[in-house]
Amino acid sequence: MFYAAETFYNLRIEPREDLVGFTPDTQVWEVTDLASGAGIGLLLTDYYTRPTKRGGAWMNSIIDQNHLLGQQPIVINVLNLNPPAAGEEVYLTLDEVETLFHEFGHALHGLLSAVQYPLFSGTNVPRDFVEFPSQFNEMWALHPDTITHYAKDDHGNVIPSELVEKIKAAQKFGQGFSTVEYLAASIIDLAWHYVTVEDLQKLGDNFSIPDFENQALADAGLLVDNIAPRYRTSYYQHIFAGGYSAGYYSYIWAEVLDADTVEWVNEQGGLNPAAGARLRDMILARGGSINYMDAYQEFRGRKKDITPLLERRGLV
Ligand SMILES: [Zn+2]
The missing domain is CATH 3.40.390.10 (Collagenase (Catalytic Domain))
Structure with a gap:
């Protein structure tokens, strides 16, 4: 590490x-x-x-x-x-x-x-950015430039690269399900934080939580048979009292940046100090001192792209 x-x-x-x-x-x-x-x-x-x-x-x-x-x-x-x-x-x-x-x-x-x-x-930095540098750093755990330095058996034999490839392939298992159930919970979190007092007053006693959830999921294309949201409102404790407050989506938001950056670093040859200097100066050094999407775009030379995340999850 x-x-x-x-x-x-x-x-x-x-x-x-x-x-x-x-x-x-x-x-x-x-x-x-x-x-x-x-x-x-x-x-x-x-x-x-x-x-x-x-x-x-x-x-x-x-x-x-x-x-x-x-x-x-x-x-x-x-x-x-x-x-x-x-x-x-x-x-x-x-x-x-x-x-x-x-x-x-x-x-x-x-x-x-x-x-x-x-x-x-x-x-x-904002919650939806803070997991970007940490999730990005996980790339070195299984990276060929790094893993040969630490993943060894009792006799000093390095882990075979075929086994590492199998581990990476196995990480794609079930990603369709887990991505949908996670996104569904994120959408419910966001939907609740769009509701105004006037909305509730208008509906009065006719307000139904299951109908509200289903409408929010249908609007997002996430009302899917046999894939329930990871959390439903009645047991979704952390969106109201746990500090998420419309921020449950932040993990996958940061992971888009993470996967997009991993792709760029691999294009630069992996553990390349010139690439590291750019990431350090344009992202890590700046903390929350500038608009982070501007910083990201400047660093990457374009807007973030969701394709590397979909590829990582085997969803392309
Ligand atoms: Zn973290």
């Missing part, structure tokens, strides 16, 4: 043994810009589960980079991996590997920020 970031973004990531983490197994790393030799920021990694730790995986920013106060970023990556037995190596599942790369993508967004104001630093 560090190898991919060091090569692509021209960085060095080294342990700072002299700095103590907040638990004994939390490690502190310093990230340096190789071109200028300047220190960029610090990364803390807290990867192992423990009884007092919340479940899941996430990135936090402790110090947001900003030129205003001359502050350099300090970010944390947290996972819940099982610690190794004494003297043993840690082995990760593919899901865990992808989570590791995902959270590190958020960390890079925080670390490579170069903005004036802390308000716009790193991952302080």
Whole structure:
């Protein structure tokens, strides 16, 4: 994971043994810009589960980079991996590997920020953009330029490329179903947030939630036999109280940018530092300081294209 970031973004990531983490197994790393030799920021990694730790995986920013106060970023990556037995190596599942790369993508967004104001630093971007750098960074997990550096058996044999191709092919399984059920839930979320008080008053006692949902799904072409929305209103807790508030669509929105960028990076030859510099300067460094669709269009040289996402999901 560090190898991919060091090569692509021209960085060095080294342990700072002299700095103590907040638990004994939390490690502190310093990230340096190789071109200028300047220190960029610090990364803390807290990867192992423990009884007092919340479940899941996430990135936090402790110090947001900003030129205003001359502050350099300090970010944390947290996972819940099982610690190794004494003297043993840690082995990760593919899901865990992808989570590791995902959270590190958020960390890079925080670390490579170069903005004036802390308000716009790193991952302080709109919800439908924030998962783009993290989902994009997952591309290195199975990429031929990276996987040969870490995916080895006990004898040091690298994972066969035919097996990697099979894993990638298997990831397309069931994508028609899961894309439709996810989009249907997103459409219901959006539909509810278009409803006005006047709309409800007009309907009065005749208002029917199932009819409302079905109309919204039919309007979007998503009223499909045998594929129910992932959530229906009566148990769709997070759209009202959980902070999504018309933002449940954001995962696939960001994934369009992610897949479109992966295609571009592969056209540039994969782990190519020139491509990394462009992505770093035009996307990651800018945080939320400019309109992100303008930034994306400038970076890509055209508007986003949905085709790479459809190809990834086997839906073309
Ligand atoms: Zn994320």
